[in-house]
Amino acid sequence: MILQFISLEWKSFIRAASFQTNVAMKILMGFAALYFILVFLGLGVGVFFMIEKMELGDPFEVVNRYMIYYLAFDMVFRYSMQKMPVTNIKPFLYVPLTKNQVVRFSLLKTVVSFFNWSHAFFFLPFSIVLITKDYPALEVLFWHLGMAALIYANNYINVLINSMSGVFYAFVVTFIAFGAAHYFGWFDLTLYTAPFFNLLGSHLWACLIPLALLGIVSRAAFLYFRKNMYLDAGLATKQEEASTQEFAFLNRFGNLGTFLKNDIRLILRNKRSKMALYGGLFFLFYGLLFFTGAIEVYDGPVWKIFAGIFVSGGFLFNFGQFVPSWDSAYYPLMMSQNIKYQDYIKAKWYLIVLATAASMVLAMPYLYFGLNAYLAVLVGGIYNIGINGYLVLWGGAYIKTPIDLASGKKAFGDKQSFNAKTLLLTVPKILLPLAIYWVVALFASEELAFASVALAGIVGYLFKNKVFQIIEKVYKSEKYKTIAAYKQTS
Amino acid sequence: MITVHELSKTYKDQTVLNIPHLDIPKGQSFGLVGNNGAGKTTFFSLLLDLIQPSTGHIDSHGVVVNTSEDWKPFTAAFIDESFLIGYLTPEEYFYFIGELRGQAKADVTELLTHFEDFFHGEILGQKKYLRDLSKGNQKKVGIVATFIGAPEVVILDEPFANLDPTTQIRLKGIIKDLAAKSGVTVLVSSHDLMHVTEVCERIVVLEKGQIVKDIVTAPATLKELEAYFSGAAAPSPTETVAAADISPEDKTS
Numbered sequence: 082m083i084l085q086f087i088s089l090e091w092k093s094f095i096r097a098a099s100f101q102t103n104v105a106m107k108i109l110m111g112f113a114a115l116y117f118i119l120v121f122l123g124l125g126v127g128v129f130f131m132i133e134k135m136e137l138g139d140p141f142e143v144v145n146r147y148m149i150y151y152l153a154f155d156m157v158f159r160y161s162m163q164k165m166p167v168t169n170i171k172p173f174l175y176v177p178l179t180k181n182q183v184v185r186f187s188l189l190k191t192v193v194s195f196f197n198w199s200h201a202f203f204f205l206p207f208s209i210v211l212i213t214k215d216y217p218a219l220e221v222l223f224w225h226l227g228m229a230a231l232i233y234a235n236n237y238i239n240v241l242i243n244s245m246s247g248v249f250y251a252f253v254v255t256f257i258a259f260g261a262a263h264y265f266g267w268f269d270l271t272l273y274t275a276p277f278f279n280l281l282g283s284h285l286w287a288c289l290i291p292l293a294l295l296g297i298v299s300r301a302a303f304l305y306f307r308k309n310m311y312l313d314a315g316l317a318t319k320q321e322e323a324s325t326q327e328f329a330f331l332n333r334f335g336n337l338g339t340f341l342k343n344d345i346r347l348i349l350r351n352k353r354s355k356m357a358l359y360g361g362l363f364f365l366f367y368g369l370l371f372f373t374g375a376i377e378v379y380d381g382p383v384w385k386i387f388a389g390i391f392v393s394g395g396f397l398f399n400f401g402q403f404v405p406s407w408d409s410a411y412y413p414l415m416m417s418q419n420i421k422y423q424d425y426i427k428a429k430w431y432l433i434v435l436a437t438a439a440s441m442v443l444a445m446p447y448l449y450f451g452l453n454a455y456l457a458v459l460v461g462g463i464y465n466i467g468i469n470g471y472l473v474l475w476g477g478a479y480i481k482t483p484i485d486l487a488s489g490k491k492a493f494g495d496k497q498s499f500n501a502k503t504l505l506l507t508v509p510k511i512l513l514p515l516a517i518y519w520v521v522a523l524f525a526s527e528e529l530a531f532a533s534v535a536l537a538g539i540v541g542y543l544f545k546n547k548v549f550q551i552i553e554k555v556y557k558s559e560k561y562k563t564i565a566a567y568k569q570t571s
Numbered sequence: 572m573i574t575v576h577e578l579s580k581t582y583k584d585q586t587v588l589n590i591p592h593l594d595i596p597k598g599q600s601f602g603l604v605g606n607n608g609a610g611k612t613t614f615f616s617l618l619l620d621l622i623q624p625s626t627g628h629i630d631s632h633g634v635v636v637n638t639s640e641d642w643k644p645f646t647a648a649f650i651d652e653s654f655l656i657g658y659l660t661p662e663e664y665f666y667f668i669g670e671l672r673g674q675a676k677a678d679v680t681e682l683l684t685h686f687e688d689f690f691h692g693e694i695l696g697q698k699k700y701l702r703d704l705s706k707g708n709q710k711k712v713g714i715v716a717t718f719i720g721a722p723e724v725v726i727l728d729e730p731f732a733n734l735d736p737t738t739q740i741r742l743k744g745i746i747k748d749l750a751a752k753s754g755v756t757v758l759v760s761s762h763d764l765m766h767v768t769e770v771c772e773r774i775v776v777l778e779k780g781q782i783v784k785d786i787v788t789a790p791a792t793l794k795e796l797e798a799y800f801s802g803a804a805a806p807s808p809t810e811t812v813a814a815a816d817i818s819p820e821d822k823t824s
Contacts, residue, residue, distance in 0.1 A: 323660045323700045339670040343656070350658040350700070414654040417619040418671050419643040419720075486658065487702075561623050568653075 086186045114195060118202050125206030129214065141211060145278035146271045152231060153256045155200070159239040160249050163196045170310070184306045188299070191236055200232050216282075224282040230291035237298040241305055336420065340428030347407060348400070351486035354407060357399040361436065364395025365443055368458065372450040382527060385453065386518045386534060389461025390469070390511060392444050396436035397465050401473035402480075404429045405556075409483035409567040416564060422553045430470055430549075437465045453527070460535045464514050467538030471548045476506040478555045481566035513537075572597050573618070573724070573756065577627030580613055580780075588613045588780040590627075595758070595773075597632075597723070600750035602771030602788075603760040604796065609777040611760040612650065615726050618758070619648055631724060644672070647717035648726035654713050657702030661694045661712050664701060665719065672720030679719055686715050689741050707733045714742065718749075725749065726758045731766050739766065746770045764800070768793045 132140040173183045191197075208225045212218045242248045262268040280287045328345060331338035348354045371388035391398070400407075405425075408415055415425065441462040447455045514534045522530035541548075575593035579586060588610040595601050603611045616622045618629055620636045628635050634642040648654065656664055669679035683695065693708050701709060710733050717725050730746075731739050747770055749755045761767040767774060768788055776784035776799065784799065786792055 323698045323703075325660050325662055336671070339667065343659075343667060346658060346663070411653055411656045413619070413621050413650065414656070416621060417643065417646070417648055417654075418668070419673075420671055421640065561621075564621050 083186065117199055121199060121202035122206060125203040126210060128207060129210045141216060141282060142279060145282060146275040148278045149271060149274040152235060155235050156239065157253060159196050159235060163194060163239060165243050180307060180310050184303055184310065187306065188302060191240065197232060197236055204228055220282055220285065223285045223288045227281040227288035227291040230295040234291065234295045234298050237302040240302045241298065336424045337428050337431060340425060341432060344428065344432050353484060353486050360399040361396035364391050365440060368392040368447055372447060372454040382522060383515050383519050385457035386461060386514050389457035390465060390514060392458050393437050393440045393462035394465040394469060395440060397433050397469055397473055401433045403484060404474055404477040406480055406482060406484045410486060412564055412567045416560060422556050423549055426474055426552055426556065427549060430474060433470050434466050437462055456531055460531045463535045463538035467541035469510050471552065472506050472510050475552050475555060478559045481563055483567045572632060574630040576630065578617065578624055578629060579626045580617065580622065581625040586780055590782055595756060597756055598750055598754040599773055600746060600757045600771045602767040602774040603758065603777060604764065604767055604774060605777035610780040611777060612728055615650055615728050618726060645723040647722035649713035649717050650728040652709060655701050655709055658700055660700055664712060665716060668716045668719050674720045682719060689715065689738065707735060710734060711738065722755065724756045728760050730759060731761055731763050743770050764793060764796045768796065
């Protein structure tokens with residue numbers, strides 16, 4: 082039975098329409114995974130000695146103290162990235178399998194997820210280091226067991242709260258509050274949680290607590306799934322009450338306004354596009370890493386431009402990157418309606434420009450870090466409008482993966498962003514302005530360097546019509562392939 | 572007037588459509604019938620420039636559809652749900668299409684009042700997005716949207732499927748009126764021989780991409796079609812084998 086399920090999974094992977102991009106993506110994701118594994122591994126081996134060297138106290142206790150944050154981060158990470166096992170359940174409802182079997186397999190599938198076993202790369206070496214450092218072997222082993230149980234408990238809790246975003250956000254807010262309280266020295270949560278983790282490390286029986294927790298949540302996840310395995314319950318697509326939105330003020334822009342209205346509705350009414358919008362807002366804070374000097378390697382002046390491009394271009398990268406895939410569900414309609422490509426592409430471009438301009442305004446508080454910081458955002462914004470706005474639209478023509486608007490998953494690190502041509506386009510998107518800045522700053526002054534990057538943007542803007550003709554040509558030549566690819570839902 | 576010249580569509584080495592010549596005069600209600608895989612949707616997709624012809628071209632009112640976009644202003648189509656925008660309410664969708672077709676909002680509203688019967692109170696003012704409507708109601712929205720902006724060519728793929736009987740009857744009336752009163756060229760495909768003979772002045776039967784019959788509808792047409800399809804429904808054994816041979820290759824391609 083299990084074998085059959087596994088073979089189905091395998092087939093769904095290798096027979097997917099986007100298999101080729103899938104493989105490229107899997108390879109790239111493999112590298113990303115490898116990176117995480119190495120980081121974990123390095124941490125697992127090194128953390129003991131690091132803590133020892135920094136003289137923070139007994140390394141085992143220090144790790145235990147911060148373990149609660151580790152688990153909380155794991156939870157957030159899972160919630161936003163780990164895919165839910167509900168996909169593909171529907172066809173099994175009518176076949177002679179017991180529901181328990183289907184549910185069990187679906188949950189079992191999550192067990193082998195990267196999000197679970199990657200932790201082993203931290204915990205295994207760390208435990209080994211502990212034992213070699215003469216911590217009692219048996220206690221360490223049981224601590225290890227307990228931690229594994231907690232990680233898996235997280236796995237099932239994620240399954241449980243996945244449909245309750247309210248619970249999740251409450252959780253995130255609580256943890257940020259605790260983290261802030263800890264940072265400012267008002268209240269230290271770890272004082273209350275550390276004893277628990279220490280207990281795991283000192284008393285063998287203590288590992289029964291996380292194991293019991295794991296038992297309870299896995300059972301709960303099972304029952305929850307089992308209970309909701311109906312088309313009108315857990316498998317139903319949620320319906321919202323619709324409200325008509327006019328956006329009459331956009332009417333004056335004619336055809337462009339029509340598309341803009343539609344794009345705004347697209348963004349506001351679909352989970353996936355909303356995530357892109359929030360992602361864009363999140364990018365506004367990205368500059369803090371650079372301008373506060375929080376991270377040393379980012380102190381070089383070239384990085385200011387880098388920050389400027391991302392701070393002002395959050396929406397551009399999160400949304401613009403996937404044009405025209407946002408319209409994939411109804412692309413044939415768009416292609417047979419009475420519209421000109423130029424209008425269609427221009428509307429998207431204006432949306433990106435408006436959002437970039439808005440980001441530039443919203444980034445005003447960066448003035449706090451000095452005029453240069455905000456200047457970097459402005460210059461980055463001008464470059465984004467003048468050059469990157471075209472480039473994302475151009476790159477979009479080669480991205481042929483349909484977007485499921487209703488699903489919020491896969492919004493980050495999606496295979497859609499990986500594809501040789503789009504990867505190549507990041508060179509002018511990010512590296513070129515850095516290079517311009519670097520060269521001019523080297524031979525002239527920083528002010529002149531800022532001015533040159535901005536000038537590049539302005540020159541790009543002046544060629545607007547020419548560039549749109551080129552992009553239109555690319556869209557036209559890719560049209561049939563795009564339509565065919567969008568038909569394949571993954 | 573729609574004219575087809577030496578049109579063919581080939582995937583790998585399988586020809587799915589091959590129409591050397593076909594004329595559809597303006598104002599004709601034209602029916603396309605054929606079993607699954609006969610090439611009906613392929614033909615409509617070619618007509619809408621959604622796929623590229625392997626050879627030949629289609630000329631619609633003097634516009635070669637795969638080289639110019641000038642056919643778009645006078646052509647409207649509903650092929651499948653990919654012609655609907657799921658996150659819009661039906662009203663928003665109609666107005667959106669209206670704006671693309673250069674129609675004032677009031678004109679669209681006026682047009683919609685004619686279809687109140689057809690909607691049966693389940694479409695307008697329902698506070699639902701299109702994605703949350705039933706298949707049948709989605710279809711109603713898609714079909715009515717094609718009438719916005721007085722198009723000269725209307726293409727409907729399987730318009731009767733998924734509709735309830737009352738709506739089917741109303742739709743037949745609407746299609747007949749379109750061709751007869753407004754001179755609109757209506758192209759309809761259907762698996763329902765009865766509906767298509769009732770609605771269309773002319774019926775073309777496709778089989779494996781070829782035109783095998785081209786009939787001006789007469790009282791005897793339904794019988795003729797039924798006779799044809801009851802024969803075609805049970806192909807000779809050799810044909811079945813050949814079809815089975817082709818399909819696996821088709822999947823891997």
